[in-house]
Every structure is written in C-alpha cells, then in structure tokens.
Amino acid sequence: MASSKVYVVGVGMTKFEKPGSKDWDYPDMAREAGTKALDDAGIAYDQVQQVHVGYVYGDSTSGQRAVYELGRTGVPITNVNNNCSTGSTALYLAAQAIRGGLYDCTLALGFEKMQPGSLMSQFDDRTNPMMDHLMALAELQEFAMPPAPYMFGAAGREHMERYGTTLEHFAKIGYKNHKHSVNNPYAQFQTEYTLEEIQNSAVIYSPLTKLQCSPTSDGSGAVILASEAFVDKHGLGDQAVEMIGQAMVTDMESTFTDNSAQSLVGKEMSREAARQVYEQAGITPDDVSVIELHDCFSANELITYEALGLCADGEGGKLVDNDDTTYGGRWVVNPSGGLISKGHPLGATGLAQCSELTWQLRGTADARQVERAAQPGGVALQHNIGLGGAVVVSAYRKAQ
Template identity: 60%
Template sequence: MKAYIVGVGMTKFEKPESRDWQYWDMAEEAGSKALADAGIPYDLVEQVPVGYCYQASTAGQRAAYGLGLTGVPVYNVNNNCATGSTALMMARQFVEAGVNDCVLALGFEKMKKGALGGGADGGDFKTSPVARHYGVMAARHGFEQTPPTAQIFGNAAREHMERYGTTAEQLAAVGAKNHRHSTGNPNAQFQEAYSVEEVLAAKTIHRPLTKLQCSPTSDGSAAALVVSERFADQHGLMGRAVEITAQAMTTDTEESFASGSCIDVVGKPMSRAAARQVYERSGLGIEDVDVIELHDCFSINELITYEALGMCADGESGKLVADGATTYGGRWVVNPSGGLISKGHPLGATGLAQAAELVWQLRGEAGPRQVQGARTGLAHNIGLGGAAVVTLLRKP
C-alpha cells in the first residue's frame, strides 16, 4: 500500500528563549498547520508518532493533546538529530502496512542557548551513547575543550582536506550557499546572505569550521500528515498529495569504526547504505532527483553527504559546490530552505521540516525559493549514535 504526505506545517525556527512559548505551543502550531493544509480534522488521525530529544518521557502526549483529546496512541520517538525523519518513517510504515489510513508525524524541540554538548562533555564521556564515536575521534585527534559535535565534524573536515585537497574556501562555499538560500524562507532562523569571505572571517568554532558553517541551536516544530491512497481518494486529496516513493533507515556497522576516521564515524557509511537502499527500492537514482534537503549540521557534512548520495565521487564534493552544481542553475538545488546551517536545527523537528520543504517544492508552493519544474525530492537526515534516514518523495 502506498503512503502519501497530504499536509505539512512548521513554525518559524527561532533562537532559543527568543519567544515566550512552550514546546506544546509550537507543536500545536505545526500540527494545526499540517491538518489545515490537508483540510482534515484531528478526529480522523489514528496514531501520532512524536519526535523530540530534550524533554521528559510522554512529552509527546503533552504536545499532541493540544490538537485534540481523542485517545489515539501517541509514540515518543528519540533518535538524536534523525528524530523527525524517524517519526515520519513510523507514520509511513503504519500506512504502508495497512495498519492505519491517517497518521500525523510530529516533531519539536525547545532547546537551550549555546552549543550542543553531544553527550561527551560534562564528565559523562564514558556513559554517553556516543562515547564510542568520540573515542574514535580522540584516538586520532585527541579531545579538546571546544563543543564536541563541532569538534568531531571539524576533525572530519581536516581529514577530508588532508586526504582530498578540499579547501577552506570550498567548505565556506557551503555556508555561503545555504545562508543565501535562506533569504527566501520566512521560516528560517537566519535570513541574511554572506559571502565566502565573510563565512571564512567569522569566529572559529573548531578549525576549520567557523560559526557561519555550523547549525545553531533552535526552537521549533514541524509536522506531516501521512495517509493511504484510499484515504486520499476518499477526501479528494490526491491533487495535493506527494508520494513517499521509498525510504530507508540504517545504523552504524563495523565500517563506521574500523577506519578510525571521523569521516566514517560521523555517518558516511550509514548515509551511503540508506541511499543505496532507496535507489534500489524506487528504481530511481540521484540523477532523477531535482531538489535535495540534506543534513548540513556542519558544512563538511554537506560535502560528505554529496559523496554518500552518489552526487560525485569521493573527494570531488568540494569542487561540486564551488562550481555551483548544488544551487539554482546547477544540476541540483541542495537545501533551498537554507538547510540546518541557516534555517535552524531544532533536533526533533529537523527531519519533518525537510519533508515540509520538499512537499512545498514538489507542489510548486515554495515562493521565491521555488526550484522550477521540481518533481522528485530527496531528504537526508542523520543522527550521531547513529541513524541515517533517506527519503525519496515524488509528485504523482
């Protein structure tokens, strides 16, 4: 049974503590927008997977209750930065399996100011779920006092530069591109363009990464209503429906750790495997994709992901972005929303915000950031620890 997204919604992503709202307020806003987008009342929703990372158990129920007290099952989902896409995957599986006809995937995060601890600081290194990942980094690069997530990705960047000759300017080009894209997105946390030179001149977080190459902490929520073909037909929604053509989640294998490389430990093997499964299941390849929302938590991860998705050979991603192949007028438009770097990164909402952007793009509703003629979109969402989710969406 096929699964379709018929409604999406999100809040504006904002700097933590910049707005007087609670996580249930933002979840209600995003969920209500998704339902209104589809023209479907909450009473017809049969299950609700809710993703978040920084709230207590059953916060998913508290978030969903603002939409209605109907007694439907609510699932609390936590998969680090891949949480939102994991909630979407659960919704798709419920529908494709014939368990439900209408499922709302909801994600939110209310975060604190400052850099993510990544589970490796605060004296909790040994018991952290990502201790093995940071241990690989420490064995090769040591462990410094900079934010640990920036540290592990910064070290991946340095390895990429040493191995392939990738330049600081090419890394900065990712940040400049995504900040430029965000100027057309009213939901983005940042909406200001920067040149490559300005990106390079920004404060260094962990060499070679500067602040304008790093995703910020953010508050926000996003949602997607996933339905069966039968439900879409019954409610006259096929004209606005976007098909979830294929989707895959992978987790770490020995390949993630065996090389001792930060490039692998931050998820390149997972991403490559998930993409391969999606291409096999859909019969489509990266050459068939028009628009991509990928997990640019740091600029280096966008370059690593180009290679993992098969957009270029290993080591050629720096040239790909520098040549303009991943922006308007190029082969693909990557992160038209501004990506995590500029749109923002409220962990539990990120994967669903990616889906919302692609739905708007495939419907032709993305306004000034519209990718003309887009019919097929790909989302890539990754969480250290680890989970990689790749989703292929297509307009029927």
C-alpha cells in the same frame, strides 16, 4: 503482505527561533505546526489514527502533552528520540504504519525547546552514548570541545588531507545556504553574507567557522501521511506527494573499522541508506532535482554529497566549484537554507525538511521554488542524520 503506498497530504511548521527569544513553550509550537498540517490536509484531528512525536530534550510523555493541543482521541501516541534524526525517525515510523497496512492516516510531529550554545550531554552519571565514537575519533584527531563541531570538523580535516579539499570549499557551502535562506520566512536566519564574512567569522573548530555551523533552535514541524485509499476518499490527489522510497540505517561495523573520521560521523550509514532508497524508488541521483540534507556543519554537507552518490568520493569540492548544488546547477541542495541558516531544533528538523520538499514538489515554494522539481516526474530527496547513530533517507514524487 504487499506494502501500501504512502502519501504526504499535509505539512506545517513554525518559524524556527533562537532559544529564549520568543515567549512560547513546546505545546504552543506543536499546536501551531500540527494545526497547519491538519489544515493543509483539510482534515480534522479525529481522522488521525496514530501519532509519533519526536523530541530530544524533554520529559517522558511530552509527546502526549504536545499532541493534546490538537485533541484527545485515545489514539496511540509514541515518543521518539533519535538525536538529530529524531524528526525523520518519527516520520519513518508513521510511514511504516501506513506502508504495512495498519492505518490509513498518521501524524508525525516534532518539536524542540533548546538551551543556547553548543549541544552537550545532559547526564554525567551514566555512559555517554557517543563515547565509543569519540574515543575512536580521538585516536585519529586530537580531542577538542565542544564535541559536535570537533567530530564534523575532524571529518572535514580528513577530507582535506585525503583529497585536497580547501577551506574555501566549506565556506562556499555556508555562503550558499545563508543565501538560500533569505527567501525562507521560516528560517531562523535570513541574512546573506559575503564569502569573506563566512570565512572571517569566529573559528569554532577548523575548518568550521561560526557561519558554517547550525545553531540551536526552538520550533516544531508536522506531517500528515495517508494511504492511497484515504487520498482517494478525501479527494487529496492534487496535493498529495508520494513517498517513493525510505530507509533507516544505524551504525555498522565499518563505522569503527574504517579508521575514518568521515565514517564515524555517518558517511557510510548515509551511503547505505541512499543506496536502499534509490533501489526502492527505481531512481538514480540524476533523477533528483531538489535535496534537503543534514548540513549541521558545512563539512557534513560536502561529505554527504559523496554519500548520496552526487559525485565520487573526493569530488565534493568539484560540485561546489561548479555551482552544481545551487539554483542553475544540477541539483538545488537546501533551498530552505538548511540547518546552517534555517535552524536545527532537533525533533523538528526532519519534518521541516519534508515540509520544504513537499512545497517544492507542489510548486508552492514561492521565491525558493526549484522549477524542475514541480514539473511532471520531479523527484526530491531528504537526508537526516543523528550520531550515535541513525540516518533516514526518503525520496518523494508528486502523486501521479
């Protein structure tokens, strides 16, 4: 069966907030983000034929409870949990339904209501899904707590040892993303810091300081996807953004056989997902103008430059030194401020990335606008990773 084209026709998100700082619950978040996406598409909820809802921390069928804020129409609703790539996994499933010709209009929605502090396992009476990764990493770098900064910090240390990357390279990424967030009203943090403030903030796990780490966050994001027939029927061509490539990749044997901290935090998954997307879309990294990637920690942004093919292995630091990943450079990476500054409500992160790139391609990103992204032929790239593991990479272009 020939695959159908997939279009983003509506996006919406809440402002990301510090956990507990706002008096709201996940149904409130979902109602706000979902209503914004429907209004953006100019459609009613009863035109949505299938829904995928992502969240990591919550009871079974929280997805239904969240979506019932938009309506109760009997359509299929699935609950999705893929760690930090949960939002993009919901997006992947919603796109798959359009691509396969099963539906003409689907909704991907994600939310998270989180606890303050570092991510920790919620269950101590069963196998930790990250245990194999942690045990393999402990053979390379002495184990430390909390687990997430330990894992990504260890990948950063390995990069330093292999390629001569410096502490300043990672700090500059934190500096860039906080600076970008100043222009994003949806960001949890909108403060610009000096490079010295980034470097001198509390060390969480070297080379990572506090201002190079994404925070826990509350918030929601939503994306309406549609087929070409739906776009034509409803006159949505002017606002539609085509998804020209998408891939999901999970851990491969190389994750554990490479004897590499970078592989254990998903670099090779990311590389393979990007390869598939470039092939599907018929593009190269040079065709891309704007990128939203998973900077849960500054170290992961740097190694992801290499995984996405923006440079060769070991040359991520050169991109930083040359300002190749900010305004005026070859790409603008994380114009939203990224996870480091925008925030990271796990189930919403991938959908917020899609929202940002949709605004960029439409030319409606206001002070964050990457000018060449909104020009004819502009291409955007999205990367979202969850350890344990899954990576989703997507490419977009304004509908022709």
